[in-house]
Amino acid sequence: MIELKKFGTTLISRQTGKEAFLACQSLLQDIKKTEMIELDFKDVLSFSPSWGDEFLTPLLKKFKENLILRKTNNPSVLATLEILETTLNKKFEIAK
Amino acid sequence: MGRNFVILKKDVQEIEKNSSSLFKIAKKWAVTREKIPDKFYCQNSAIFQTRLVKMETLLQKDKNAKDLFSLLTSIAGEIGNNSFDHNLGQWPDIPGIFFGYDLNKKQIVLADRGLGILQTLKRVRPALKNHLEALKTAFTEIISGRSPESRGNGLKYVRHVIVKYPINLVFETGNAKLKLNNGNHNLIIEDVMESINGCLALITW
Numbered sequence: 001m002i003e004l005k006k007f008g009t010t011l012i013s014r015q016t017g018k019e020a021f022l023a024c025q026s027l028l029q030d031i032k033k034t035e036m037i038e039l040d041f042k043d044v045l046s047f048s049p050s051w052g053d054e055f056l057t058p059l060l061k062k063f064k065e066n067l068i069l070r071k072t073n074n075p076s077v078l079a080t081l082e083i084l085e086t087t088l089n090k091k092f093e094i095a096k
Numbered sequence: 097m098g099r100n101f102v103i104l105k106k107d108v109q110e111i112e113k114n115s116s117s118l119f120k121i122a123k124k125w126a127v128t129r130e131k132i133p134d135k136f137y138c139q140n141s142a143i144f145q146t147r148l149v150k151m152e153t154l155l156q157k158d159k160n161a162k163d164l165f166s167l168l169t170s171i172a173g174e175i176g177n178n179s180f181d182h183n184l185g186q187w188p189d190i191p192g193i194f195f196g197y198d199l200n201k202k203q204i205v206l207a208d209r210g211l212g213i214l215q216t217l218k219r220v221r222p223a224l225k226n227h228l229e230a231l232k233t234a235f236t237e238i239i240s241g242r243s244p245e246s247r248g249n250g251l252k253y254v255r256h257v258i259v260k261y262p263i264n265l266v267f268e269t270g271n272a273k274l275k276l277n278n279g280n281h282n283l284i285i286e287d288v289m290e291s292i293n294g295c296l297a298l299i300t301w
Contacts, residue, residue: 010149012173013141014181046152046169049253050177075261076166083253087238 002027005043012046017054024055028062037063038095041072052080053087060090068093118196119298122207123268125194126292129209132194139192141180148173151197151204158199164301167257168204171265172197174250175206175297183210188293202301208294213269227270228285235267235274235283255283266298 004011007020031037037059041047059067069092072078085091118136125132138144148169155165172195179193187210194207214230220239224230233239234251258265258276265276271291275284 010145010152010169010173012148012170013145013177015141016145045156046166046173048170048173048177049249050174050181053249074166075164076170079167079253079257079260080170083249083256086252087249 001038001040003040003042005040009043009045011044011051011055012048014050014054017051020051021055021058033063034066036066036068038068038070040070041074041077042070044072044074044077047074047077047080049080049083049087052084056084056092057088060088060092065093068095070095117201118198118203118205119266119296122194122196122205123290123292123296126207126209126294126296127290129190136194136196137192138176138195141177144176144180144193144195147195148176154199160202161199161301164261164263167261167263168299168301171254171257171263172204172206172299174254175267175295175299178250179206179208179210179295182216183208183294186211204299205297206299207292207296209292210294212292212294227272227291228287231267231269231272231274231285232283235276263299263301265300268292268296269294 002024007023008016011017069081071094081092121132121136124130138147151172152165152169155161155168161168176193176195183191190209192208194205197204212227213234214224214227217230217233217239218224221233224233235255236252238252239248254265255276257263258278259281262278264278265274267274267276268288269292271287273286273288
Protein backbone atom coordinates (compact mmCIF):
# COMPACT_ATOMS: atom_id res chain seq x y z
CA MET A 1 0.00 0.00 0.00
CA ILE A 2 1.19 3.52 -0.82
CA GLU A 3 0.30 6.22 1.69
CA LEU A 4 0.24 9.48 -0.23
CA LYS A 5 0.81 11.55 2.92
CA LYS A 6 4.39 10.30 2.81
CA PHE A 7 4.87 12.59 -0.22
CA GLY A 8 3.33 15.56 1.57
CA THR A 9 -0.14 16.71 2.50
CA THR A 10 -0.49 19.48 -0.13
CA LEU A 11 -0.16 17.61 -3.42
CA ILE A 12 -0.64 20.32 -6.02
CA SER A 13 2.11 20.86 -8.63
CA ARG A 14 3.16 18.75 -11.62
CA GLN A 15 6.77 19.02 -10.57
CA THR A 16 6.21 17.45 -7.15
CA GLY A 17 3.84 14.85 -8.63
CA LYS A 18 6.52 13.80 -11.09
CA GLU A 19 9.14 13.67 -8.32
CA ALA A 20 6.83 11.54 -6.19
CA PHE A 21 6.26 9.11 -9.05
CA LEU A 22 10.00 8.80 -9.67
CA ALA A 23 10.63 8.29 -5.96
CA CYS A 24 8.05 5.50 -5.99
CA GLN A 25 9.78 3.55 -8.73
CA SER A 26 12.04 1.68 -6.36
CA LEU A 27 8.96 0.49 -4.44
CA LEU A 28 7.09 -0.44 -7.60
CA GLN A 29 9.80 -2.23 -9.53
CA ASP A 30 9.22 -5.53 -7.74
CA ILE A 31 5.45 -5.40 -8.06
CA LYS A 32 4.02 -7.33 -11.01
CA LYS A 33 1.34 -5.71 -13.15
CA THR A 34 -1.06 -8.44 -12.04
CA GLU A 35 -0.62 -7.68 -8.33
CA MET A 36 -2.94 -5.33 -6.45
CA ILE A 37 -1.59 -1.94 -5.53
CA GLU A 38 -3.54 0.19 -3.07
CA LEU A 39 -3.35 3.99 -2.61
CA ASP A 40 -4.40 5.70 0.61
CA PHE A 41 -5.32 9.43 0.62
CA LYS A 42 -5.66 9.60 4.42
CA ASP A 43 -4.33 12.91 5.85
CA VAL A 44 -3.91 14.49 2.41
CA LEU A 45 -5.20 18.06 2.75
CA SER A 46 -5.29 19.37 -0.82
CA PHE A 47 -4.96 17.52 -4.11
CA SER A 48 -5.01 18.72 -7.72
CA PRO A 49 -5.23 17.30 -11.26
CA SER A 50 -1.66 18.41 -12.05
CA TRP A 51 -0.18 16.29 -9.24
CA GLY A 52 -2.67 13.51 -9.88
CA ASP A 53 -1.91 13.39 -13.60
CA GLU A 54 1.81 12.95 -12.95
CA PHE A 55 1.33 10.28 -10.28
CA LEU A 56 -1.99 8.48 -10.76
CA THR A 57 -2.15 8.43 -14.57
CA PRO A 58 1.01 6.37 -15.11
CA LEU A 59 0.02 4.02 -12.27
CA LEU A 60 -3.42 3.53 -13.82
CA LYS A 61 -1.86 2.85 -17.21
CA LYS A 62 0.49 0.26 -15.72
CA PHE A 63 -1.71 -1.50 -13.17
CA LYS A 64 -5.16 -0.84 -14.71
CA GLU A 65 -7.92 -2.41 -12.55
CA ASN A 66 -5.30 -3.66 -10.08
CA LEU A 67 -4.80 -0.08 -8.92
CA ILE A 68 -7.21 0.34 -6.01
CA LEU A 69 -7.92 3.67 -4.34
CA ARG A 70 -9.06 3.75 -0.71
CA LYS A 71 -12.25 5.69 -0.08
CA THR A 72 -11.90 9.32 0.91
CA ASN A 73 -14.24 12.24 1.57
CA ASN A 74 -11.68 14.89 0.67
CA PRO A 75 -13.48 17.09 -1.91
CA SER A 76 -10.32 18.05 -3.83
CA VAL A 77 -9.36 14.36 -4.19
CA LEU A 78 -12.88 13.46 -5.35
CA ALA A 79 -13.07 16.37 -7.83
CA THR A 80 -9.59 15.53 -9.17
CA LEU A 81 -10.49 11.87 -9.70
CA GLU A 82 -13.63 12.92 -11.60
CA ILE A 83 -11.71 15.22 -13.95
CA LEU A 84 -8.92 12.67 -14.53
CA GLU A 85 -11.48 9.97 -15.31
CA THR A 86 -13.07 12.30 -17.89
CA THR A 87 -9.71 13.18 -19.44
CA LEU A 88 -8.43 9.60 -19.53
CA ASN A 89 -11.80 8.05 -20.31
CA LYS A 90 -11.06 5.41 -17.65
CA LYS A 91 -12.46 4.72 -14.20
CA PHE A 92 -10.44 4.33 -11.02
CA GLU A 93 -11.25 1.30 -8.87
CA ILE A 94 -12.36 2.37 -5.41
CA ALA A 95 -12.04 -0.06 -2.49
CA LYS A 96 -15.40 -1.35 -1.22
CA MET B 97 -24.68 68.13 9.14
CA GLY B 98 -22.43 66.33 11.59
CA ARG B 99 -24.13 63.03 10.88
CA ASN B 100 -23.94 63.58 7.10
CA PHE B 101 -20.26 64.33 7.44
CA VAL B 102 -19.68 61.07 9.31
CA ILE B 103 -21.47 59.11 6.57
CA LEU B 104 -19.52 60.95 3.88
CA LYS B 105 -16.23 60.25 5.63
CA LYS B 106 -17.16 56.58 5.98
CA ASP B 107 -18.04 56.44 2.28
CA VAL B 108 -14.68 57.92 1.34
CA GLN B 109 -12.93 55.37 3.54
CA GLU B 110 -14.90 52.61 1.85
CA ILE B 111 -13.89 53.87 -1.59
CA GLU B 112 -10.25 54.05 -0.51
CA LYS B 113 -10.48 50.57 0.96
CA ASN B 114 -11.97 49.18 -2.24
CA SER B 115 -9.55 51.02 -4.49
CA SER B 116 -6.66 49.37 -2.68
CA SER B 117 -8.20 45.92 -3.02
CA LEU B 118 -5.98 43.06 -4.05
CA PHE B 119 -7.62 42.75 -7.45
CA LYS B 120 -6.89 46.37 -8.29
CA ILE B 121 -3.28 46.10 -7.15
CA ALA B 122 -2.83 42.93 -9.20
CA LYS B 123 -4.48 44.38 -12.29
CA LYS B 124 -2.38 47.51 -12.11
CA TRP B 125 0.75 45.36 -11.94
CA ALA B 126 -0.45 43.25 -14.85
CA VAL B 127 -1.23 46.32 -16.99
CA THR B 128 1.42 48.86 -16.03
CA ARG B 129 4.25 46.90 -14.31
CA GLU B 130 3.82 49.13 -11.26
CA LYS B 131 5.94 47.71 -8.45
CA ILE B 132 4.09 45.47 -6.00
CA PRO B 133 4.95 44.71 -2.37
CA ASP B 134 7.28 41.72 -1.99
CA LYS B 135 4.68 39.84 0.04
CA PHE B 136 2.54 39.47 -3.11
CA TYR B 137 5.34 38.63 -5.56
CA CYS B 138 6.35 35.00 -6.15
CA GLN B 139 9.35 35.02 -8.44
CA ASN B 140 9.39 31.25 -8.84
CA SER B 141 7.13 28.29 -8.21
CA ALA B 142 8.97 27.25 -5.03
CA ILE B 143 8.02 30.56 -3.38
CA PHE B 144 4.45 30.13 -4.64
CA GLN B 145 4.17 26.59 -3.20
CA THR B 146 5.39 27.80 0.20
CA ARG B 147 2.88 30.65 0.32
CA LEU B 148 0.10 28.38 -0.95
CA VAL B 149 0.67 25.97 1.96
CA LYS B 150 0.61 28.93 4.36
CA MET B 151 -2.75 30.01 2.90
CA GLU B 152 -4.04 26.44 3.18
CA THR B 153 -3.21 26.43 6.90
CA LEU B 154 -4.99 29.75 7.44
CA LEU B 155 -8.03 28.63 5.43
CA GLN B 156 -8.30 25.49 7.56
CA LYS B 157 -8.61 27.65 10.67
CA ASP B 158 -11.05 30.11 9.07
CA LYS B 159 -14.67 29.37 9.97
CA ASN B 160 -15.89 30.75 6.61
CA ALA B 161 -13.60 28.54 4.57
CA LYS B 162 -12.90 25.36 6.54
CA ASP B 163 -15.26 23.26 4.37
CA LEU B 164 -13.73 24.67 1.18
CA PHE B 165 -10.04 24.98 2.12
CA SER B 166 -8.99 21.93 0.16
CA LEU B 167 -10.78 23.07 -3.02
CA LEU B 168 -9.69 26.72 -2.72
CA THR B 169 -6.07 25.62 -2.28
CA SER B 170 -6.22 23.27 -5.24
CA ILE B 171 -7.85 25.73 -7.67
CA ALA B 172 -5.49 28.54 -6.62
CA GLY B 173 -2.65 26.03 -7.06
CA GLU B 174 -3.81 25.06 -10.55
CA ILE B 175 -4.11 28.69 -11.70
CA GLY B 176 -0.78 29.75 -10.17
CA ASN B 177 1.10 26.71 -11.42
CA ASN B 178 -0.35 27.21 -14.91
CA SER B 179 1.36 30.60 -14.99
CA PHE B 180 4.74 29.04 -14.23
CA ASP B 181 4.28 25.95 -16.42
CA HIS B 182 3.21 27.88 -19.53
CA ASN B 183 5.68 30.76 -19.29
CA LEU B 184 8.83 29.00 -18.12
CA GLY B 185 11.72 30.41 -20.16
CA GLN B 186 9.37 32.70 -22.09
CA TRP B 187 8.35 35.47 -19.68
CA PRO B 188 8.05 38.65 -21.80
CA ASP B 189 9.39 40.91 -19.01
CA ILE B 190 8.87 40.04 -15.32
CA PRO B 191 9.02 36.35 -14.36
CA GLY B 192 6.69 35.11 -11.66
CA ILE B 193 3.24 35.84 -10.34
CA PHE B 194 1.19 38.03 -8.04
CA PHE B 195 -0.42 35.94 -5.29
CA GLY B 196 -2.47 37.59 -2.58
CA TYR B 197 -5.43 36.70 -0.43
CA ASP B 198 -7.75 38.37 2.05
CA LEU B 199 -9.65 35.80 4.08
CA ASN B 200 -11.87 38.46 5.69
CA LYS B 201 -13.05 39.55 2.26
CA LYS B 202 -13.06 35.89 1.17
CA GLN B 203 -10.91 36.45 -1.89
CA ILE B 204 -7.78 35.12 -3.55
CA VAL B 205 -6.06 36.99 -6.39
CA LEU B 206 -3.47 35.68 -8.83
CA ALA B 207 -1.89 37.41 -11.82
CA ASP B 208 1.01 37.01 -14.21
CA ARG B 209 2.69 39.11 -16.90
CA GLY B 210 3.16 36.11 -19.16
CA LEU B 211 2.18 35.28 -22.72
CA GLY B 212 -1.52 34.94 -22.01
CA ILE B 213 -3.86 32.16 -23.04
CA LEU B 214 -4.29 33.13 -26.71
CA GLN B 215 -0.58 33.04 -27.52
CA THR B 216 -0.11 29.84 -25.50
CA LEU B 217 -2.97 27.95 -27.13
CA LYS B 218 -2.20 29.23 -30.65
CA ARG B 219 0.76 26.83 -30.70
CA VAL B 220 -1.65 23.92 -30.80
CA ARG B 221 -4.76 25.67 -32.14
CA PRO B 222 -3.52 28.20 -34.77
CA ALA B 223 -7.10 28.94 -35.89
CA LEU B 224 -7.97 30.70 -32.63
CA LYS B 225 -8.92 34.23 -33.62
CA ASN B 226 -9.03 36.25 -30.42
CA HIS B 227 -8.77 36.25 -26.63
CA LEU B 228 -12.47 35.50 -26.17
CA GLU B 229 -12.23 32.30 -28.21
CA ALA B 230 -9.01 31.30 -26.46
CA LEU B 231 -10.53 31.84 -23.01
CA LYS B 232 -13.59 29.76 -23.86
CA THR B 233 -11.39 26.98 -25.29
CA ALA B 234 -9.19 26.93 -22.18
CA PHE B 235 -12.16 26.42 -19.87
CA THR B 236 -14.12 23.95 -22.00
CA GLU B 237 -11.75 21.76 -24.01
CA ILE B 238 -9.04 19.35 -22.92
CA ILE B 239 -6.25 21.05 -24.85
CA SER B 240 -2.67 21.70 -23.82
CA GLY B 241 -0.46 24.62 -24.71
CA ARG B 242 2.48 22.33 -23.93
CA SER B 243 1.55 19.57 -26.37
CA PRO B 244 2.74 16.82 -26.82
CA GLU B 245 2.90 16.77 -23.00
CA SER B 246 -0.29 15.42 -21.49
CA ARG B 247 -1.74 18.53 -19.89
CA GLY B 248 -4.68 20.81 -20.20
CA ASN B 249 -7.18 19.80 -17.55
CA GLY B 250 -6.40 22.45 -14.90
CA LEU B 251 -8.91 25.12 -15.94
CA LYS B 252 -11.56 22.48 -16.68
CA TYR B 253 -11.02 21.31 -13.10
CA VAL B 254 -11.49 24.87 -11.82
CA ARG B 255 -14.80 25.09 -13.71
CA HIS B 256 -15.88 21.64 -12.49
CA VAL B 257 -15.29 22.67 -8.85
CA ILE B 258 -17.04 26.04 -9.17
CA VAL B 259 -20.15 24.47 -10.67
CA LYS B 260 -20.44 22.16 -7.64
CA TYR B 261 -19.27 24.31 -4.73
CA PRO B 262 -20.01 27.87 -3.47
CA ILE B 263 -17.03 29.48 -5.18
CA ASN B 264 -16.92 32.16 -7.92
CA LEU B 265 -14.24 33.15 -10.41
CA VAL B 266 -13.37 36.17 -12.54
CA PHE B 267 -10.57 35.43 -15.01
CA GLU B 268 -9.04 37.90 -17.48
CA THR B 269 -6.54 37.47 -20.31
CA GLY B 270 -5.87 39.91 -23.15
CA ASN B 271 -9.09 41.89 -23.59
CA ALA B 272 -11.34 39.00 -22.53
CA LYS B 273 -13.01 38.52 -19.16
CA LEU B 274 -14.74 35.35 -17.96
CA LYS B 275 -17.15 35.08 -15.04
CA LEU B 276 -18.02 31.73 -13.57
CA ASN B 277 -20.56 31.58 -10.78
CA ASN B 278 -21.33 28.77 -8.37
CA GLY B 279 -23.90 26.32 -9.63
CA ASN B 280 -23.90 27.68 -13.16
CA HIS B 281 -22.36 25.73 -16.05
CA ASN B 282 -22.53 28.78 -18.31
CA LEU B 283 -19.42 30.78 -18.98
CA ILE B 284 -20.01 34.52 -19.19
CA ILE B 285 -17.29 35.89 -21.48
CA GLU B 286 -17.08 39.54 -22.48
CA ASP B 287 -14.70 42.19 -23.86
CA VAL B 288 -12.96 44.54 -21.46
CA MET B 289 -11.46 47.94 -22.22
CA GLU B 290 -8.17 47.44 -20.39
CA SER B 291 -6.15 44.64 -21.95
CA ILE B 292 -3.53 42.64 -20.07
CA ASN B 293 -0.75 40.54 -21.56
CA GLY B 294 -0.90 37.68 -19.10
CA CYS B 295 -3.67 36.36 -16.86
CA LEU B 296 -5.54 37.73 -13.86
CA ALA B 297 -7.82 35.72 -11.58
CA LEU B 298 -10.10 36.58 -8.67
CA ILE B 299 -11.49 33.68 -6.64
CA THR B 300 -14.25 34.49 -4.13
CA TRP B 301 -16.43 32.36 -1.84
